[in-house]
Amino acid sequence: MIAVVKPGLLCTVQDAGRPGFRAFGMPVAGAMDRLALAAANLLAGNEPGAAAVELTLAGGAWRFEAPALAAVAGADLSATLDGSPLPAWSSFLAPAGSTLAFGAARAGVRAYLAVRGGVAVPPVLGSRSTYTRAAVGGLEGRALRAGDRLPVGRPAARPPPPLALGPGETPPCGGGARLRVLLGPQEDRFTEEGIATFLGTAWKVTPQNDRMGYRLDGPPVRLRGGADVLTDPILPGAVQVTGSGLPIAMMVDCHTAGGYAKIATIAGPDLRLLAQARAGDEVRFAACRQAEAVAALRAERAWLDGLARRVARAAGGRAGLRRAR
Amino acid sequence: MIRLLPQGEGGITVELGTAVDPAVNARVHALAGAVTRRLGAPVLEVVPSYASLLVIFDPLAIPRARLVRRLAALAREVAGTAAGPPRRVVRVPVCYGGELGPDLEEVARRAGVPPAEVVALHAAPVYRVYLLGFTPGFPYLGGLDPRLACPRLDSPRLRTPAGSVAIAGPQAGIYPVESPGGWRVLGRTPLRLFDPAPGASRPFLLAAGDGLRFVPVEREAFDETARAVAAGAWRPEVER
Structure with a gap:
């Protein structure tokens, strides 16, 4: 015991x-x-x-x-x-x-x-x-x-x-981080300028962060039309953008479905970097492709092996x- | 139009529609079944919602492009699925109004009908469980009589008790566990929608795709069923 x-x-x-x-x-x-x-x-x-x-x-x-x-x-x-x-x-x-x-x-x-x-x-x-x-x-x-x-x-x-x-x-472990993301599933709900803002901003981790999600602060990400989508399944790592234009990164306790547009999804191996960031730390998102995310996953497995x-x-x-x- | 959208390196959202529609939802569930039966191990889990199916897979076991092709083919196969009757209809007893249904009077006032009529309208349809979400076992139900549609509470309750039977907008639902909530509570069911006891063999009362009917009961019957549920002596009543 x-x-x-x-x-x-x-x-x-x-x-x-x-x-x-x-x-x-x-x-x-x-x-x-x-x-x-x-x-x-x-x-x-x-x-x-x-x-x-x-x-x-x-x-x-x-x-x-x-x-x-x-x-x-x-x-x-x-x-x-x-x-x-x-x-x-x-x-x-x-x-x-x-x-x-x-x-x-x-x-x-x-x-x-x-x-x-x-x-x-x-x-x-x-x-x-x-x-x-x-x-x-x-x-x-x-x-x-x-x-x-x-x-x-x-x-x-x-x-x-x-x-x-x-x-x-x-x-x-800890401090600011560069988080690789795969754009989507709903990046078409955002303007080109909105995606550029998302990828070009040093986002500040707010005190509203827990096992369910991390709210980030920065300039608003512009949407085409509204932020609401028909409630659909979400995974930890999904980055939702609310009507205010501010992103929320979903973490492991997140609901299984959500109703905000998801601009991108944090690559699996990088989600831990956000989990180790605290209020005031700055994180940036960098678009990556499937092959890069899979290579990162392989590297993580190799380290553990x-x-x-x-x-x-x-x-x-x-x-x-x-x-x- | 079918769209296959990436959700991270290990997820694909198969979007079969963008509206709440029984036929689209039936196709989502048909696709979930087909993926589970026919794609096997590289697929780890499927998660249905109103109009989309999330397919979670191991990207080290199958290249995304190959899985996308197979999913697209399966999505085309289920395109003709019609919204048939649900495979089963679970009967859910509800004690309406009073302390168990604190918003019944207000919903009646907004709908311009007596509370008894709200109960009758709410208990009339066979609802469809479109998806489970929000909290474990929470059913998002379609089929609410439009006369009962009313907005959420202006300020959500900090505690909505487990078993609360509630409505919001065009939706109806049941709170499986005590949680904060902004839906209007019409009554309460003595059933457990989610039983997390270690080793429980049937932790969830409902599955997406089920039908559901609310059955009004008096307080005495509510208490009796609650005792049977607590004693583990209760079995779901199902219409097939």
């Missing part, structure tokens, strides 16, 4: 999401930064999509009731284990009774706390992800509170030793060492 000593700002159990039920209006939810979730899990000796805790800006404090191999990845929230600093993308052995605490958010917004065996809350529709708006998944469908205790699952694989990614090895191999090698080596003794 992991006990929540201090809950932080918004800590929820998340995994790789709950696909398969969008036709019933069920948002996919899951980790906002899927790459950081996968990295934390691999470092902790789990499958990349296992359930972990998503921390938001203020990471709170956690006590390990039993010894555990755990990992953090994603935003740098100044993690310490019993007072000793931990690198932002690393795994560590937490002794029974030890306290993992977080301090200032130095870079990025969302960090993932993974523990070997995964967070073992009961799955709902195939996923442990928390979707708070319908009180689904996670721990009672809600954000974690002080006094909560999280069950930890039985580990499958051989434990890797603690590892830390060097500063040059970690994916970018590389990390998985490194962890497996380390685990094998360690076991070999133990046998030799």
